[in-house]
Amino acid sequence: MLKAILFDKDGTLIELGETWDEPSVEVVDLLLGRKVLSATERKRMDRLLGINESRTGLIPNSLFATGSIEEQADILAEYLNEDPKELAHFIESHYLNYIQHAKMPAKLMSGSIEVLKALEKDYILGVVTNDNRSITMVTLERTGLLDYMSFVACADDFGPKPKPDALHVFAQEYEVSLDEIAYVGDSSIDMAYGQLTQAAIGLAIDDAHLAHLEEADYIIRSLEELPEIIRRIEERLEK
Numbered sequence: 001m002l003k004a005i006l007f008d009k010d011g012t013l014i015e016l017g018e019t020w021d022e023p024s025v026e027v028v029d030l031l032l033g034r035k036v037l038s039a040t041e042r043k044r045m046d047r048l049l050g051i052n053e054s055r056t057g058l059i060p061n062s063l064f065a066t067g068s069i070e071e072q073a074d075i076l077a078e079y080l081n082e083d084p085k086e087l088a089h090f091i092e093s094h095y096l097n098y099i100q101h102a103k104m105p106a107k108l109m110s111g112s113i114e115v116l117k118a119l120e121k122d123y124i125l126g127v128v129t130n131d132n133r134s135i136t137m138v139t140l141e142r143t144g145l146l147d148y149m150s151f152v153a154c155a156d157d158f159g160p161k162p163k164p165d166a167l168h169v170f171a172q173e174y175e176v177s178l179d180e181i182a183y184v185g186d187s188s189i190d191m192a193y194g195q196l197t198q199a200a201i202g203l204a205i206d207d208a209h210l211a212h213l214e215e216a217d218y219i220i221r222s223l224e225e226l227p228e229i230i231r232r233i234e235e236r237l238e239k
Contacts, residue, residue: 010129204219
């Protein structure tokens with residue numbers, strides 16, 4: 001039987017675009033503005049980092065949508081010839097300042113709170129994200145998601161997904177095995193991570209996301225479908 005359900009944060013519990021599009025484009029503009037770029041070079045860097053063609057937001061499953069701040073900084077450091085640690089600090093500070101001073105908290109995915117309320121009665125719930133802890137905790141607190149989470153793991157604690165370190169720490173701390181855990185996410189990295197557990201559950205809110213979820217064991221089109229998928233997994237495990 002399942003004992004725990006772990007979630008990705010952005011794009012799964014929190015709406016990615018409406019929360020992070022603006023600060024992501026801003027920080028890329030600030031950093032790439034340190035060099036004189038041709039239009040061709042700028043387009044190439046935007047694609048590499050994951051900024052869409054209209055420069056209004058993030059490309060799903062891209063570096064800035066799914067990668068850790070350290071991974072983002074490493075790519076930029078190579079191009080800008082700057083210290084990756086200093087760049088990571090700059091990026092983190094920019095995101096943190098944005099989320100702390102935003103007029104509205106990060107936008108929740110439809111059904112987030114209701115689904116967590118339904119699941120917390122029977123399962124240990126947690127978040128494993130490629131974001132850093134400072135940003136993650138502010139975001140979870142401001143949205144009310146933290147109230148439902150027994151475990152929060154971030155990239156600057158355990159390394160970025162799909163490294164399994166956070167999973168092993170969680171399993172040891174809560175005395176569960178990996179096959180008693182399900183993982184819910186929206187990216188190819190999340191599905192690779194979920195393959196280490198009993199079930200990789202992919203959230204595809206539109207058809208474009210399906211291309212990133214080829215390794216998913218189950219697909220849901222909204223979070224409201226998650227309790228039924230969990231019930232089906234439990235039935236399968238009982239056979």
